[in-house]
Amino acid sequence: MSDFNRQVIEEFRANGGRVGGMFEGAALLLLTTTGARSGRPHTNPAVFVRDGARLLVFASNAGGPKHPTWFHNLRADPHVTVELGTPEGTVERFAATAVVTEGEERDRLYAEQATRDPGFAAYQAGTDRTIPVVALHRVDLTDPVRHHAIADHLVTVHAELRAELAALREGLGSTSPDTAVGAAAASGAPDLGRQLARHCLTFCGALHAHHHNEDSVFDLLERQFPELSDSLARMREEHKVVARTVEELEALLTSGAAPAALRAEVDRLATRLEEHFTYEEAQLIPTLTRIRVAPGG
Numbered sequence: 001m002s003d004f005n006r007q008v009i010e011e012f013r014a015n016g017g018r019v020g021g022m023f024e025g026a027a028l029l030l031l032t033t034t035g036a037r038s039g040r041p042h043t044n045p046a047v048f049v050r051d052g053a054r055l056l057v058f059a060s061n062a063g064g065p066k067h068p069t070w071f072h073n074l075r076a077d078p079h080v081t082v083e084l085g086t087p088e089g090t091v092e093r094f095a096a097t098a099v100v101t102e103g104e105e106r107d108r109l110y111a112e113q114a115t116r117d118p119g120f121a122a123y124q125a126g127t128d129r130t131i132p133v134v135a136l137h138r139v140d141l142t143d144p145v146r147h148h149a150i151a152d153h154l155v156t157v158h159a160e161l162r163a164e165l166a167a168l169r170e171g172l173g174s175t176s177p178d179t180a181v182g183a184a185a186a187s188g189a190p191d192l193g194r195q196l197a198r199h200c201l202t203f204c205g206a207l208h209a210h211h212h213n214e215d216s217v218f219d220l221l222e223r224q225f226p227e228l229s230d231s232l233a234r235m236r237e238e239h240k241v242v243a244r245t246v247e248e249l250e251a252l253l254t255s256g257a258a259p260a261a262l263r264a265e266v267d268r269l270a271t272r273l274e275e276h277f278t279y280e281e282a283q284l285i286p287t288l289t290r291i292r293v294a295p296g297g
Helices: 002-014 069-076 104-114 120-127 144-173 177-187 192-223 224-257 259-289
Strands: 028-035 041-051 054-058 081-086 091-100 134-140
Touching: 002 028, 002 041, 002 081, 028 054, 028 069, 028 192, 041 069, 041 104, 054 104, 069 091, 081 134, 081 192, 091 192, 104 120, 104 134, 144 192, 144 259, 192 224, 224 259
Parallel strands: none
Antiparallel strands: 028 041, 028 081, 041 054, 054 134, 081 091, 091 134
16 A cells, blocks of 8 residues: 555544545545455545445546556455545445446446546546446345345355365375475475465465455444444454464465474464354354344234
8 A cells, every 4th residue: 555545544534534635625435445366455545426325436547557456356356345434524334336337327427527527537538448437336234135145155255264274274284394395305396385375375365355345244234233243343353363363374474484383373373263253153144044023023
């Protein structure tokens, strides 16, 4: 993240969505996407306009020749988090789905924005690419069908992450340090640390993406299910603990640590993840899958 973006984000969050400088007076939101390669959350400020129930953002990149990174991210994963200033001076955070508009709709929406703000006309005139217009649709968690879909998705993702971690641990456990070093020397293959780094790039990225998407949904769940407030607070803290454990593992990978140390760190991560997954499933799935009967129903 650039220093400029970091300053804008900090000011936005500290001042209820209001910032000064070049964005003073502009309708601004914070858009968090999941890195297409890293799986990590990336936050960017973006000018927006309201269009009925949806919000529109424009991948102008100040008229640059390439789409901004956040656009590539949401094309890979349309589940995003939006932060908006409220009239009360706070910042509201919610999950949304990004939809890239096309054809006549895109042309109409961009033309309207260029009329409102001539800077956008200059951006389009200064580049050969067609600047995308992205519609952000707030996720509606009041539908019981969506509750079941969230529960099913949770179980599926947890099963995939458990399987990936089990395969990683099995691979580490089946290779002794001497065998790994000897094989690497004989064949020129990467050593154990590099093997683990490759696995971690995939597994850790998927884990970061999963927890980022969950955090954006937790706020909505908390408003709909107040009885989950304490459980959701614990889950948020567990996400932070897991994230620190992943960072420590990644630091070991770049430090040239011994295979035994790497295995111990993977085991520590696996233990924490299993405890977290088990607790999360026990707390969320019964609530999301039960049928609420309306009064008098």
